[in-house]
Amino acid sequence: MPKSCRNDNAQAQRLAALAAYEILDTPPEAAFDEITELAALICDVPAAVINFIDRDRQWFKSERGLGIRETPLDISICAHVILQSELFVVPDIRLDPRFAHFPLVTGEPHLRFYAGALLKSPDGIPIGTLCVLDYQPRELSQKQRTALITLANQVMANLELMRAHRAQATLIQELQSAQKELMHLASTDPLTGLFNRRAMEERLNQARAPGWQRGTPATLMLMDLDHFKAINDEFGHETGDRVIAHFAGICKKVFRQSDVIGRWGGEEFIVLLPDTTEDEARQAAARLHRSLRRSPLACDDYRSLYITVSAGLCGLSSDRELEHTLRLADRLLYQAKRSGRNRTVYESQQDGQHSAHTGIP
Numbered sequence: 037m038p039k040s041c042r043n044d045n046a047q048a049q050r051l052a053a054l055a056a057y058e059i060l061d062t063p064p065e066a067a068f069d070e071i072t073e074l075a076a077l078i079c080d081v082p083a084a085v086i087n088f089i090d091r092d093r094q095w096f097k098s099e100r101g102l103g104i105r106e107t108p109l110d111i112s113i114c115a116h117v118i119l120q121s122e123l124f125v126v127p128d129i130r131l132d133p134r135f136a137h138f139p140l141v142t143g144e145p146h147l148r149f150y151a152g153a154l155l156k157s158p159d160g161i162p163i164g165t166l167c168v169l170d171y172q173p174r175e176l177s178q179k180q181r182t183a184l185i186t187l188a189n190q191v192m193a194n195l196e197l198m199r200a201h202r203a204q205a206t207l208i209q210e211l212q213s214a215q216k217e218l219m220h221l222a223s224t225d226p227l228t229g230l231f232n233r234r235a236m237e238e239r240l241n242q243a244r245a246p247g248w249q250r251g252t253p254a255t256l257m258l259m260d261l262d263h264f265k266a267i268n269d270e271f272g273h274e275t276g277d278r279v280i281a282h283f284a285g286i287c288k289k290v291f292r293q294s295d296v297i298g299r300w301g302g303e304e305f306i307v308l309l310p311d312t313t314e315d316e317a318r319q320a321a322a323r324l325h326r327s328l329r330r331s332p333l334a335c336d337d338y339r340s341l342y343i344t345v346s347a348g349l350c351g352l353s354s355d356r357e358l359e360h361t362l363r364l365a366d367r368l369l370y371q372a373k374r375s376g377r378n379r380t381v382y383e384s385q386q387d388g389q390h391s392a393h394t395g396i397p
């Protein structure tokens with residue numbers, strides 16, 4: 037290997053510059069194959085290669101007329117080129133003691149002529165070559181030399197473009213995930229991780245849109261924690277917050293994955309139960325009351341808090357204005373509070389009366 041190739045610093049610089057292009061071991065691409073094709077055509081030679089100098093090998097991004105994709109570095113003429121000027125020409129390799137013994141010269145395909153133009157990063161770090169090869173000794177005209185250097189610059193322009201595209205794609209991906217995160221933040225209640233009121237309003241409107249339900253029923257449940265002020269007063273606001281988070285956690289377990297749960301405000305919650313009859317929703321409400329009874333929240337070493345909730349439950353349909361439905365749910369909830377709390381009141385199907393209670397201890 038040539039002397040300066042052993043220069044650790046230069047090698048590290050070259051490898052870092054090369055790695056930044058993420059080109060090694062990528063499949064052949066037309067944009068590069070067209071350049072080798074053109075180089076061979078202009079220089080009137082049978083073989084041309086776009087070659088990158090890796091740590092222990094030269095690797096060909098594009099090759100025409102050689103039939104190999106890489107060779108070890110110690111039989112690489114290109115490894116010499118990256119130490120030389122912009123263009124390196126060996127008119128007869130067999131007469132050059134540095135390369136005459138290389139296997140591709142002594143054996144198949146018996147290379148005799150080499151001309152390589154440097155591939156340099158914009159900050160001047162050589163990373164490979166665009167080279168043309170022949171099986172007989174020859175020279176390049178001045179025009180051919182200029183063309184080879186120009187084509188080498190085209191190789192670098194391609195690499196830079198690919199790098200810019202990658203950076204752009206990464207940026208777009210970062211922007212998209214930031215946007216997703218922002219949307220999540222804008223629609224989520226930070227204390228419970230549930231949807232906030234704005235997001236719930238959006239979903240309730242969607243659920244009422246014609247066609248969304250496709251004839252299947254949906255039910256709405258408005259809930260309010262009981263005696264929450266007293267909890268705050270007795271145990272402090274921080275415990276109050278823990279109660280809210282605890283309740284949200286229970287809701288997440290009790291309701292189905294397809295149900296949409298939101299914090300409506302303060303200690304008020306709302307659940308949209310799509311594809312659910314009121315009867316099925318009543319069963320879900322009963323499960324919630326039961327689950328609350330079984331899941332006290334430890335306040336301190338001595339005391340546990342049994343949380344209860346009151347709820348109003350009614351159907352959600354496109355026939356009834358959302359505002360009207362919410363007012364009805366609120367009335368039912370109020371009735372649950374007035375009747376002693378810890379229960380769900382729903383609209384009776386038969387007589388339109390607000391009746392039946394779920395979850396009375």
Ligand SMILES: Nc1nc2c(ncn2[C@@H]2O[C@H](COP(=O)(O)OP(=O)(O)OP(=O)(O)O)[C@@H](O)[C@H]2O)c(=O)[nH]1
Pocket residue numbers: 260261262263264265266268272273274275276277280301302303373377
């Ligand atoms: N800790 C805490 N308290 C809250 C939060 N949001 C609302 N509150 C409090 O919840 C209490 C609700 O009190 P009320 O509306 O009187 O209702 P309640 O005490 O639950 O009584 P009923 O609903 O009639 O059972 C108020 O004191 C609010 O300040 C919150 O995010 N955290």
